[in-house]
Amino acid sequence: MRLLQTRDAARLATDMSVSAADWLSWMTPKLSADDQEKIKMFAKDADKGRDRTEASAKALLARAESLNLDLSKGVLSFRIDAMKHLGSVNYSELSTKSAGTPSPLG
Numbered sequence: 001m002r003l004l005q006t007r008d009a010a011r012l013a014t015d016m017s018v019s020a021a022d023w024l025s026w027m028t029p030k031l032s033a034d035d036q037e038k039i040k041m042f043a044k045d046a047d048k049g050r051d052r053t054e055a056s057a058k059a060l061l062a063r064a065e066s067l068n069l070d071l072s073k074g075v076l077s078f079r080i081d082a083m084k085h086l087g088s089v090n091y092s093e094l095s096t097k098s099a100g101t102p103s104p105l106g
Contacts, residue, residue: 003057003060004060004061004069004072005072006072007072009061010054012057013051013057016053017046017049017050018042019046019050023039023040023042023043024039024040026039027039
């Protein structure tokens with residue numbers, strides 16, 4: 001949601017991606033040589049992951065713009081309402097009366 005409000009794809013990519021420094025912070029002398037090489041490889045490719053995340057964010061923003069979706073002017077909030085009743089639906093085509101599927105329509 002922050003991306004749609006701020007329209008800052010670069011910031012989102014930086015915040016959401018693991019940096020080379022993050023990967024290298026896992027390096028300890030206790031790791032095997034093979035694990036150290038894997039971490040170095042992940043660190044080397046960290047910028048590619050950030051670039052892919054930024055490209056995806058830009059694509060999402062372009063799609064939102066094509067739909068005239070502007071969420072930058074307001075405060076968004078979410079609310080979850082629990083269902084008050086859970087019933088079941090029985091289908092007359094079924095041979096047993098106990099067969100049915102749960103339905104929120106009750």
